[in-house]
Amino acid sequence: MNGHFNYRGNNRNVFDESFSRNSENADESFTITGSRATLDRSDASLSKHATGYQTFSESNVTLDRHSHDASRDLSGDCLDRRSAEFDLAFTESEATLEDGEGGGIEGDDVEEELEDSESEVSLAFTNSSLAYTVSEVELVSGWLEGKTPLAIASGHSRQTTEVEAPPPSSVSQKLNYAEDENKERGNWSGRLDFVLSMLGYAVGLGNIWRFPYLCYRNGGGAFLFPYLLMLCVVGIPLFYLEVSLGQFCSKGAAKCWDFAPLFKGVGVAMIACSALISIYYNVIIAWSQFYFFASFTDKLPWAECDNSDWNTKDCSLNWPIVSCEDGVKMPNGTCYQDNEFHGVWNTSMFEKITGQKRVSPSEEYWTYNVLSLSSGLFKPGSPRWHLTLSLFLAWIVTFLCLLKGIKTTGKVVYFTALFPYVVLTILFFRGVTLGDGVGEGISFYIKPRFENLGNAKVWRDAANQIFYSLGPCWGGIITLSSYNRFHNNALRDTLIVGLGNSLTSLFGGFVIFSYLGHMAAKLNVDVEGVVKSGPGLAFIVYPEAVTQLPAPPFWALAFFFMLILLGLDSQFATVETVLTGILDQWPQHRDRKTLIILAICVILFLLGLPLVTEGGAYLVNLMDTYAGSWSLMVIGLTETLAISYVYGCDRFFQDMALMYGTQPYLWWKICWMVLCPLLIVFILIFAIVDYSPATYGDYTYTAGGELLGWLMVLASALWIPICALYKLIKEDEGKTFLQKLRLQTMPNKYWGPSLVKHRKLVDYVQDFVLDPEGDKKKLSYVNQAFAYSTTTLSDRLSMHTREKSVTTMSYNGDMLFTSKVSLETAV
Numbered sequence: 001m002n003g004h005f006n007y008r009g010n011n012r013n014v015f016d017e018s019f020s021r022n023s024e025n026a027d028e029s030f031t032i033t034g035s036r037a038t039l040d041r042s043d044a045s046l047s048k049h050a051t052g053y054q055t056f057s058e059s060n061v062t063l064d065r066h067s068h069d070a071s072r073d074l075s076g077d078c079l080d081r082r083s084a085e086f087d088l089a090f091t092e093s094e095a096t097l098e099d100g101e102g103g104g105i106e107g108d109d110v111e112e113e114l115e116d117s118e119s120e121v122s123l124a125f126t127n128s129s130l131a132y133t134v135s136e137v138e139l140v141s142g143w144l145e146g147k148t149p150l151a152i153a154s155g156h157s158r159q160t161t162e163v164e165a166p167p168p169s170s171v172s173q174k175l176n177y178a179e180d181e182n183k184e185r186g187n188w189s190g191r192l193d194f195v196l197s198m199l200g201y202a203v204g205l206g207n208i209w210r211f212p213y214l215c216y217r218n219g220g221g222a223f224l225f226p227y228l229l230m231l232c233v234v235g236i237p238l239f240y241l242e243v244s245l246g247q248f249c250s251k252g253a254a255k256c257w258d259f260a261p262l263f264k265g266v267g268v269a270m271i272a273c274s275a276l277i278s279i280y281y282n283v284i285i286a287w288s289q290f291y292f293f294a295s296f297t298d299k300l301p302w303a304e305c306d307n308s309d310w311n312t313k314d315c316s317l318n319w320p321i322v323s324c325e326d327g328v329k330m331p332n333g334t335c336y337q338d339n340e341f342h343g344v345w346n347t348s349m350f351e352k353i354t355g356q357k358r359v360s361p362s363e364e365y366w367t368y369n370v371l372s373l374s375s376g377l378f379k380p381g382s383p384r385w386h387l388t389l390s391l392f393l394a395w396i397v398t399f400l401c402l403l404k405g406i407k408t409t410g411k412v413v414y415f416t417a418l419f420p421y422v423v424l425t426i427l428f429f430r431g432v433t434l435g436d437g438v439g440e441g442i443s444f445y446i447k448p449r450f451e452n453l454g455n456a457k458v459w460r461d462a463a464n465q466i467f468y469s470l471g472p473c474w475g476g477i478i479t480l481s482s483y484n485r486f487h488n489n490a491l492r493d494t495l496i497v498g499l500g501n502s503l504t505s506l507f508g509g510f511v512i513f514s515y516l517g518h519m520a521a522k523l524n525v526d527v528e529g530v531v532k533s534g535p536g537l538a539f540i541v542y543p544e545a546v547t548q549l550p551a552p553p554f555w556a557l558a559f560f561f562m563l564i565l566l567g568l569d570s571q572f573a574t575v576e577t578v579l580t581g582i583l584d585q586w587p588q589h590r591d592r593k594t595l596i597i598l599a600i601c602v603i604l605f606l607l608g609l610p611l612v613t614e615g616g617a618y619l620v621n622l623m624d625t626y627a628g629s630w631s632l633m634v635i636g637l638t639e640t641l642a643i644s645y646v647y648g649c650d651r652f653f654q655d656m657a658l659m660y661g662t663q664p665y666l667w668w669k670i671c672w673m674v675l676c677p678l679l680i681v682f683i684l685i686f687a688i689v690d691y692s693p694a695t696y697g698d699y700t701y702t703a704g705g706e707l708l709g710w711l712m713v714l715a716s717a718l719w720i721p722i723c724a725l726y727k728l729i730k731e732d733e734g735k736t737f738l739q740k741l742r743l744q745t746m747p748n749k750y751w752g753p754s755l756v757k758h759r760k761l762v763d764y765v766q767d768f769v770l771d772p773e774g775d776k777k778k779l780s781y782v783n784q785a786f787a788y789s790t791t792t793l794s795d796r797l798s799m800h801t802r803e804k805s806v807t808t809m810s811y812n813g814d815m816l817f818t819s820k821v822s823l824e825t826a827v
Contacts (some may be wrong), residue, residue, distance in 0.1 A: 006573065035751070093443050139339045147699040155289050182250055182754055184587075186405060188483050193410030195493050200417035200569025201476050202501040205284060205538070206469045208566065212509035213533035214461050216445055219452030226462035228502070231470075234463060234679055236471035236498040238636060238814045239670035241643065246481035248655050250754035253475035253581035256482070258751035262744040263642040265723030270475030271581040272716035276627040277474065278574040279604050280620045282398065283611045285567040286390035287539060288560050295556040302365035303547045310369035315646070316358040362544040375707045377622070381614030388612050391605065398571055399601045402579065403594060406483050409572050409747060416565045421504075423562040424511055430555070431514030437527075439515015444527040444579040445509050456686050463683045464629060470501055473635040476573040481582045486758050506512055515545040534624075535617070536697075538563060575600065618705070621696045626709035630687070631716040638720055644673040646745050654764050658753075 069135055180187045188194045206498045215223045249256050253270040257263050294301055301307065305315035367373050374381050401409050432438055452458050471477060481490065513527070519541070522525045532541050546555040583590055611619050643652055649669045657663050667671060694701045701709070727744050734740035749769040753759050 005267045007652045012440070038528055106497065141281055162794075175485050175487060177485075182483075184590075185250060185754070186407065186483060187485055188406060188410055190410075191488070191493075193406070193413070194480065194484055194488070195496055196413040196417040197406075197410060197480055197569075197573065198477070198493065198497045198667050199500055200413045200566075201480065201573035202469065202497055202570075203276055203417070203420070203504045204469065204570035205281075205563060206465070207501070207505045208508045208512065208563065209534055209537045211465060211469065212445065212503040213531065214465055216513070216531060217533075218455075218458040218461055219449040221446040221448035222442070222450045222453055223458065223462065226459045227465065230459075230462045230466045230679070231498065231502055233671055233675040233812070235466040235472065236494060237668060237676055238640070239470055239477060239498055240479040240491065240494040240668065241640070241672060242472055243481040243484075243494055244652075244656050244659070245643070246478035247484040247486065247488060247490055248753065249658060250482050250486075252479045252482050252584045253577055253783045254581035255584040256478055257642075259647045259747045260642055260740070260745045261748055262724050263638065263646070263720070264727065265720035266635060266638050266642065267475065267478075267581070268719040268723055269631065269716045270473065270478070271578055272575040272719060273473075273627065273631045273635065274291050274574045275476050275604065276569060276623060276712060278578070279572065279608045280611055280623045280627075281567060281571055282394045282604070283387075283391060283608055283620055284385055285564060285571065286612065287370065287535070288563040288567060289390045289393060290386060291539065291543070292557060292560040292564060295553050295560060299554060300543070300547060300552050300556060301369075302362040305361050305364075306320050307365075311361065311364055312359070312368070314359045315361050315364050317361065360540070360544050362547070363540045364789075365543075366535075366539045371617050372614045373617055376699060377615055377618040377701060377708075379595060379615050380552045380610060380619075383609055383613050384616075387616075388609065391608055394568075394571075395601045395605045397568065398575055399597060401568075401572055402575060402597050405593070406480075406576075410574070412572070413569060416422075416569050420562045420565050421557050424504075424508065426471050426558060427555070427562075428507070428511045428514070430549070431511055431518070434514065434518040434549070437516045437517040437519070437521025439517065441513040441515070441520065441527050442510060444517065445513035457690065460683050460690075463679065465505075467632045467636065468628060469505065470498065471570075471573075473547060473632045473639065474574065475577040475581070479577040480573055482580065486753060486755070489660065491660070491664075512542070515542065519545045519548060525701050534621075543547060575604070584791065618696050618699065618701075622694060622701065622705060622709050623712060627712040627716065630713045633680055633684050633687075634713075634717045634720070637684070639671055640676045640680070644669075644677075646748070649673055658758075 065254070126301070142431075176193070177188075177190050188197075215221075215227075218226075245256055251258075253267040254264070255267070257267050297342065303315060305311045370384075370387070370708050372381070372384060432442075467473065484490070516530050517527055520530050525529070530541055531537075542559060546552045546559065549555050579593075579597060582596060582600075583593065589596065610616060611623075643649070649672060653664055653669070693706055724744075728737070728740050731740040731743055734743050749772040752762055752768065752772075755769055757771050759768070
């Protein structure tokens, strides 16, 4: 009996092969036990053809599949590896093909009734090119996986049934979230899990306390022009690049550089940068937690000047803001006129014009109670016990949310990412209805001052805010997107997150400046007199503003709860970046994930203890200035050059088209190859030329403080040249330096999609390795287990034979048990 199989599909080869039971048709190089293949339990012959057919004829063989992937690929000269699909035929047998305990159907379940057979065959399939010639075969559904077309043929006729594959453009619209696509790493449970996690990662504390101040300082509404320009040509393109990179290879920041191993240090630098940022970011969350718990009172502790524990004689409820531009400001804040001098050089007389310095109660509460701020960076003092407990609580929350992986954080973000918008909206409507000063505050925020656009510092601030807020080059984007399904629509998600992040910043500015305007009107000063940046805005100005409202504890609780949620979202992704980098590098320790998470949280908590001392605020500001700025620029520049010029934009575009079904727009290539690198270089050059020592309030960091800051930069950025040098030294194939460099800038065999069924689709790369882990798995391709059968296979094969053989398609000897007959392949 002859069977005829046709295979049709988009961009695939066509299989049109006949077979017979004559064992002489078997290729000599694929014979079993000598030159012929015979099953001892029956008189059947095992006929093996070079196209991958395997026939069990007239035998009583049970092929039992237990929790193994049935769509694994063959690797041999007989199959085109770029279109390597196998056809498994059971003819004239009493074989039962059973599904064990791990089978799963991916995609839309389709049931196909095959007629003209001696027994009913019900097949549930998802676009797999597995053809069965049917006689007395019972196929229990639930076995097939794949995304390529399926051809089914009847064993009693030459009729061929063809099922066309869906067009690539539609594949991302029909993703199945019922089960994980990647069993080993896991996937997001739903598309919203990823989008909200990314939105929570991008929208953080900087959107509330940093962007409004930068907007005001750099020209109000005019600042939106450089900001939006940087968003379109740097922020969103880099975001899209990293999402596509992580999604394509399903690996975190440390392991996604197999396309050019020389640049593995970029991933290590990302992880180091994320670790540094997570240390001080949780300290800011600890500050917010302390204020949140302190607000559970009838009277806010920073509302009056009547607390002897932290209030001084300088405290004033109606603190006037007096300019000292024409005078001399003394260390205690007193302002003197300097326009009257009498006597000789060593004698002068000053006229005291403002009296003692006046300080708001909220500022004294922050400085003397919360921080107990010392006089400088190198006078740290002792840890503040209340901040230490708050920091410990922040790390406990982080540990618990990361414990169950993305399945937990993907659900937590439904609350932590969305509820801040509820609070922000409530604060907005309350702010715009306060009355006096609201209009002036908002006008001060958005009124354009176009003359500022000629200042290069404005453009640098716009780019810095994009890196700080949107989060490229931290490693978090690559990490979160590595848990996507292969055909997820990344462009859609990129635009949602990028635009959502920027709109949140703009909206937050309206909220903040409505309160600042009202506060300025109450104090009878200009809005400029009450504006501060960073922690000063969140922990001094806004707490003071809520004291002017009815029911101030409620508004304080709402504000600080929002800050906690905004911080936790970003913290989850940042620590997940460190965790994923470790597990991807050493996957054998995945079963110890809980201990690794605990170790990470404990170590980072201990490293954060110096930041909750009396001098800790200076250290937090130093880390924010150096670790969260300079390193990101270096990483971003190296990343874009590596992908655009070393790996090549054209090749990366093909990878993206494989995932999304359509070619990306030319705009992305222009951004990645030209605009992004040039703008980052411009920002770096200007930052170096315009460099000045960092400051915190009136405190200017000493040379020792600057050295400490640059050591933080080197702690992450230095991994790039270190890893590159290590790779070149360890390269043993190249003889000369140029040969080694060439080999280390080429994709290795591990580069590509994580799953074999997706690697099969890479038909634009010659000699693309379909199963790079094959050596480790003993090339266990299809029939990984002939369990409970009378036939067993031996894995006593040389590596050469395993790589060449398409006869047995299985070498996993430990799964072949309860056998009476040993079937061995000749070496």
